[in-house]
Amino acid sequence: MKKNYYGAKFIITLLFVYLILFEFILPVNKVLPQPSQILESFAESWNVYVMFQSIVSTTSVIYVSMLLAYLLILGVLKIAPTLFASVELSSIKPMKYIPFIFPVLLFLFWFGASIWGEFFFAFVLVSALLKLEAANRLKNINREYLDVAVNLGLSRHEAAKKIVPKILGKHLYHELAEKHYLIWMVILFYEFAEKGNGLGGIYYRALYYNDFVFLFVVTIIITLLIWVGEKILVVIEAKYFNWEE
Amino acid sequence: MIELINVGKIYIDEHGFRKVLFKGLNCELIADKISTILAPIGAGKSTLLKILCRLEEPTEGEIRYNIPAPLIYLPAAPSSYPWLNVKDNILFGLKNYEEANFKNAIKLAGLEGYENHYPDNNSMGFRFRISLARALMRNPRFLLIDEPFLKMDYRTRSELYFLIRRLKSELKIGMLITTSNISEAIYLSDTIFLMKKSPGEIIKKIEVNIQKEESLDTFKTDEFLELTRTIITEFKKLDSENQLANLLV
Numbered sequence: 454m455k456k457n458y459y460g461a462k463f464i465i466t467l468l469f470v471y472l473i474l475f476e477f478i479l480p481v482n483k484v485l486p487q488p489s490q491i492l493e494s495f496a497e498s499w500n501v502y503v504m505f506q507s508i509v510s511t512t513s514v515i516y517v518s519m520l521l522a523y524l525l526i527l528g529v530l531k532i533a534p535t536l537f538a539s540v541e542l543s544s545i546k547p548m549k550y551i552p553f554i555f556p557v558l559l560f561l562f563w564f565g566a567s568i569w570g571e572f573f574f575a576f577v578l579v580s581a582l583l584k585l586e587a588a589n590r591l592k593n594i595n596r597e598y599l600d601v602a603v604n605l606g607l608s609r610h611e612a613a614k615k616i617v618p619k620i621l622g623k624h625l626y627h628e629l630a631e632k633h634y635l636i637w638m639v640i641l642f643y644e645f646a647e648k649g650n651g652l653g654g655i656y657y658r659a660l661y662y663n664d665f666v667f668l669f670v671v672t673i674i675i676t677l678l679i680w681v682g683e684k685i686l687v688v689i690e691a692k693y694f695n696w697e698e
Numbered sequence: 699m700i701e702l703i704n705v706g707k708i709y710i711d712e713h714g715f716r717k718v719l720f721k722g723l724n725c726e727l728i729a730d731k732i733s734t735i736l737a738p739i740g741a742g743k744s745t746l747l748k749i750l751c752r753l754e755e756p757t758e759g760e761i762r763y764n765i766p767a768p769l770i771y772l773p774a775a776p777s778s779y780p781w782l783n784v785k786d787n788i789l790f791g792l793k794n795y796e797e798a799n800f801k802n803a804i805k806l807a808g809l810e811g812y813e814n815h816y817p818d819n820n821s822m823g824f825r826f827r828i829s830l831a832r833a834l835m836r837n838p839r840f841l842l843i844d845e846p847f848l849k850m851d852y853r854t855r856s857e858l859y860f861l862i863r864r865l866k867s868e869l870k871i872g873m874l875i876t877t878s879n880i881s882e883a884i885y886l887s888d889t890i891f892l893m894k895k896s897p898g899e900i901i902k903k904i905e906v907n908i909q910k911e912e913s914l915d916t917f918k919t920d921e922f923l924e925l926t927r928t929i930i931t932e933f934k935k936l937d938s939e940n941q942l943a944n945l946l947v
Contacts, residue, residue: 597773600753601829604771605791605836619781696780696816 486666491673494666502655502667504674510568511651512678515640518575519629526583527622534610534617540588557643566649575640579629582636586628587621594620595698623694630686637679652678700727700750700840700874705759707745719745720898721758725891729765729839730870732862734883735900736929737893743876746898747771747842750874765840765872770833774845778817778828785813788832799835806869807831808861823854830861834869841873847882859885860912880929881917885910892929894936902932 476488498504529536557574564570594617602612644653652675659667706721719742727733735743748754750761751771763769778787788803789795804810807827817825826846833841843862847855863886865871877883883890884906892902908921916922 595775597775597777598779600748600773601771601777602791603753604751604768605832606768607791616779619779623781697818698780 486669490666491669494664494670495673498667498670498674502658502671504655507650507652507655508674508678511640511644511653512682514568514572514575514651515636516682518572518579519633519636522576522579522583523625523629525580526587526625527618530587530618530621531614534613535591537584537588538591540584545585553639554642554646557639557646560643561646566647568650571640571643571647571650574643575636578639579632579636582632583625583628586625590621590624591617620698623696626690626694630683630690633683633686634679637675637682641675699729699764701762701764702726703760703762705746705749705756705761707742707749707754708757718897720893723759723898723900725900725903727840727872727874728889729872730866731888732866732873732875732886733889733891734887735874735876735891735893736880736883737876737878737898738895739878741893741895742898743893744774744844747844747874747876751842768836768838769840769842770836770838772826772829772833772841772843772846774848776817776822776825776829778825778832780817783814783816784809784828784831787817787828788835790832792835795835799837803831803834806834806865808857822848822850823858826850826858827861830865834865838871841871843873843875845876845878847877847879855882856914862886863910863912880926881922884908884922884925884929885916890929892932901936904929 471485472488475482475485480487556578560570560574564573598616598620599609599612602616603609607615640651641653641656644651645657646653648654648657652671655671656668658664659671702723702725705723707719708721709717709719711717723746725733735746737743745754748771749756751769753771778784779790782790784804785800788800804813807830809827809831812824815824817828847858850858859882862873862875866873875883875886877886887906890904890906891900892904893900904925906925908916908919908925910916
């Protein structure tokens with residue numbers, strides 16, 4: 454099928470309008486910075502705001518915690534495939550109304566401004582998301598898969614150990630890809646509140662120094678990182694989890 | 699032979715009410731013949747098959763097996779594993795196997811050349827063939843097949859009708875097939891058990907003595923149409939009895 458590239462065309466049009474309007478027609482204004490200022494600031498950012506270190510710090514926290522949490526939940530499912538089936542989802546439903554700022558602040562109180570505290574928070578967050586997804590999906594596993602395995606001579610436990618991690622592995626990965634943006638936002642907020650590490654910390658410093666232009670620079674960098682991250686997750690999903698039930 | 703003696707199943711539904719799914723089922727399933735349970739949806743056909751292959755327990759009655767194991771169960775929903783290719787699906791759960799047996803199974807199921815393909819949910823006929831080949835790898839003497847041809851187009855369905863009849867005559871495998879399709883039941887079976895629902899009970903046993911060719915013309919023969927009419931009449935009689943019973947209540 455022929456791609457229409459509507460999204461790309463829309464972005465290019467917006468950039469063109471922005472360039473013309475704020476570079477040539479309204480170079481001095483209090484709405485948006487001049488495009489040339491953004492470019493200059495982008496070059497400076499690598500030294501002034503230790504950009505490279507921040508990118509490495511934030512992406513490591515997000516993707517390493519995602520990987521470890523995924524492997525942990527999958528490992529648990531391989532040993533005890535029905536363990537999460539006992540999670541009563543309705544009993545923890547009210548927890549979804551708790552503002553996510555609360556656990557962020559709680560972790561900051563417990564661990565202070567440290568990369569390990571941030572990593573532990575990200576790991577707990579992703580593990581909790583995956584555990585809930587596992588509990589939800591376990592209730593909807595096609596019973597025929599298990600029945601047939603038992604009929605073919607496997608015990609119930611053996612059948613579950615062979616089948617449940619396979620099916621849930623795909624769904625958990627999909628959940629990770631779906632919640633990718635949310636995880637980014639929570640971690641950026643954690644770093645912002647922490648006033649220290651990572652790209653969220655850069656937001657805090659840019660705001661503190663009233664560096665209006667730099668808010669745009671860091672936003673562009675983060676947008677690109679999220680976009681690339683999402684594309685990589687989608688490619689991996691298409692390669693390793695391309696079967697449909 | 700498998701003999702069912704007063705088999706019944708009672709369960710508690712989601713509202714806590716006691717429901718009789720079926721009761722007093724008495725029938726004999728002959729080892730090298732195809733028997734069909736022809737019943738409306740909800741009569742407990744799938745549960746009965748699960749009981750026969752010991753995935754579930756009956757709440758009353760007894761089943762006597764005078765047939766060598768294994769009894770292989772083919773459920774109505776696709777049961778081939780979509781993350782495994784055809785070969786791995788067929789060999790699933792087997793610790794060792796003979797290559798000749800594997801080749802024979804895929805040949806009989808019509809899957810030659812598809813060993814490395816993956817099952818696609820849209821192709822129900824393909825997935826049924828995989829389940830069938832997986833069953834044949836175990837050298838079964840009896841197959842329990844639950845509503846196999848739902849969601850299949852007419853062409854796929856007729857190809858599989860012929861395949862099942864061929865397996866029965868070449869390998870002498872007995873089968874119990876459940877269906878709610880009258881023509882399907884007549885074409886496939888040597889014996890049909892008509893079953894009603896609420897609660898499920900066998901109301902009549904019909905021996906099918908029709909010459910069956912590997913052709914759809916069999917469906918148009920006078921004997922075939924006559925038998926179809928007889929079965930419809932039996933179910934209609936049951937419906938009118940139910941209506942009368944309702945009026946009396």
